[in-house]
Amino acid sequence: TRARVMAAEWGYSPTNGPDVWARLFPQAGGARQSPVDICTSIASSDSNLEMKKLTFAYESQSDLRILNTGHGWKVEAPQSGSRLEGGPLGEDIYQLEQFHCHWGETSAEGSEHTVDGRAYAGELHLVHWNTTKYQSFAEAAQHPDGLAVLGVFFDVGNESNDEIEKIVSTLSEIKFKGQFTDIPDVIDPTTFLPSGLGYWTYLGSLTTPPCNECVIWIVYKEPITVTEEQVTYH
Ligand SMILES: NS(=O)(=O)/N=C1/NCCS1
Numbered sequence: 729t730r731a732r733v734m735a736a737e738w739g740y741s742p743t744n745g746p747d748v749w750a751r752l753f754p755q756a757g758g759a760r761q762s763p764v765d766i767c768t769s770i771a772s773s774d775s776n777l778e779m780k781k782l783t784f785a786y787e788s789q790s791d792l793r794i795l796n797t798g799h800g801w802k803v804e805a806p807q808s809g810s811r812l813e814g815g816p817l818g819e820d821i822y823q824l825e826q827f828h829c830h831w832g833e834t835s836a837e838g839s840e841h842t843v844d845g846r847a848y849a850g851e852l853h854l855v856h857w858n859t860t861k862y863q864s865f866a867e868a869a870q871h872p873d874g875l876a877v878l879g880v881f882f883d884v885g886n887e888s889n890d891e892i893e894k895i896v897s898t899l900s901e902i903k904f905k906g907q908f909t910d911i912p913d914v915i916d917p918t919t920f921l922p923s924g925l926g927y928w929t930y931l932g933s934l935t936t937p938p939c940n941e942c943v944i945w946i947v948y949k950e951p952i953t954v955t956e957e958q959v960t961y962h
């Protein structure tokens with residue numbers, strides 16, 4: 729049967745990767761799937777600034793739980809006091825739920841989005857949900873305007889990122905999928921954002937199964953710098 733073809737767990741190999749996700753996750757075959765290659769020459773700039781300014785406000789939190797998802801790390805950070813609004817988000821307010829990271833075997837690749845065909849060493853996703861319209865994250869993820877994800881590219885350079893270090897320093901405790909631990913340090917998500925706040929935005933999806941087409945993507949143009957150590961699998 730078809731089930732024998734599909735490996736038990738989705739992943740990124742030829743037998744369980746993005747090309748076959750649609751067999752088990754129908755939305756993966758949809759018309760607004762992420763990630764995409766951002767072609768800067770055809771991305772229309774909002775020249776007359778009719779789009780409102782994107783504003784964000786986060787709380788600092790300590791003892792956040794970090795989880796090994798099997799595809800990277802995820803920090804659960806539901807913040808009822810956080811707000812992301814404006815820009816492409818209309819009149820709705822979005823609240824931070826979690827942030828996680830995608831990276832690769834080498835620093836030559838690892839980001840999900842690419843820019844004019846170029847991959848970055850990694851990509852941080854700050855995941856928010858529409859609390860104006862929906863009652864829960866799970867409900868929001870069933871609607872086209874349910875989630876807003878901020879994407880921040882990682883460039884590898886000489887200086888390490890102190891905030892990322894607070895996270896990466898705990899990874900030795902969660903070597904295996906499903907393991908979690910608490911991050912003792914105080915984390916302020918604002919510090920993950922680049923200084924230049926220019927971004928590209930488009931209507932897309934979760935980049936991993938079930939690939940719900942529920943994400944308003946906001947991808948910052950300016951990468952943040954981390955060291956090779958901070959962004960490669962060990
Ligand atoms: N990588 S992603 O942010 O598009 N995927 C997600 N899955 C569940 C919440 S966010």
Ligand SMILES: [Zn+2]
Pocket residue numbers: 828829830853935
């Ligand atoms: Zn992601």
